Amino acid sequence: MASKADAGKGEKKGMPIVLMMVVMLLGIGGGAGAMWFFAKGAHADTGAAAAPAVALAVPPPAHYIAMDPSFVVNLADPDGTRYLQVDVQLMTRDPAAAPVIQGNLPALRNGLLMLFSQKLADELRSRDDKEALQAEALAEVQRILTAETGRPAAEALYFTSFVTQ
Template identity: 45%
Template sequence: MSKQAPAPKSSKLPWILVVVLLVALAGTGIWAWLSRANANPAPEVAADAPVEGASGGKRGPAIYFPLDPAFVVNLADPDSVRYLQADVQLMTRDPATAAAIELHAPAIRNRLLLMFGQHTADQLSQRAAKERLQDSGRDEVRALLKAEGAPAGVEALYFTSFVTQ
């Protein structure tokens, strides 16, 4: 009987080296792609960074202050009962003014309620009249804040809902 030599076991080492080499190549390719993509990133702007204003001065981001709940007033129509319901937000870019708005919100609401109630439904039916009412409201808020010795940097009064009935 002749003894045959055992068959050599196949080594897994070459396969392991091939897999490691492929993983290394793939990693290198991904690294190169990410490096190129991040070489010239877009400039990041912080959310609270001041932005360039139209007049060239630095301006902060808009801060909106909702005057909740919605305003509901009787309008000054002499021959019928008419109502205005409006949601109002004030806009400033000055944090000190935003704090003053919050502090004086009850007085601001009072002034605006009285002002809104002086109009008739016919007066408020046109867009131009609503825009004038916004400007008048903004001016009322500014005047009240100035009278209280507070910063009065209110830039706009916005109607986010406006219903007459």
């Protein structure tokens, strides 16, 4: 049979483990509460501060200039029976650039007609091919506008219709 002295020793061994668990739970709870408190305060502070920064980051509205009528060209295929029909729109965010682009449409159309007509049908099959042509066409437009006006004026060029036959 165990004596009272032995029973006291067993209780002393169990007490530190329970005490450690209680302290650990209090620490975890306190840390979670502090995290919640500071996160709540951070959201309140950043919400007000972030709103003006986001408002300043919004770009001006885009202006689109359609290059009508559609471009229709013979492709440079050896058999000469392939055609490209494409609709093009230019985009600028500078309202003063739209009239500059409009005033240079004949030169822009000429440059794009020359570019499109030197392509082969096989060079226009995949999406990558079309995106490469789009980049070349934008570079041509910006080259002409820079030569005529001193600035590229157009920020983007979009194909709104693209048909090869």
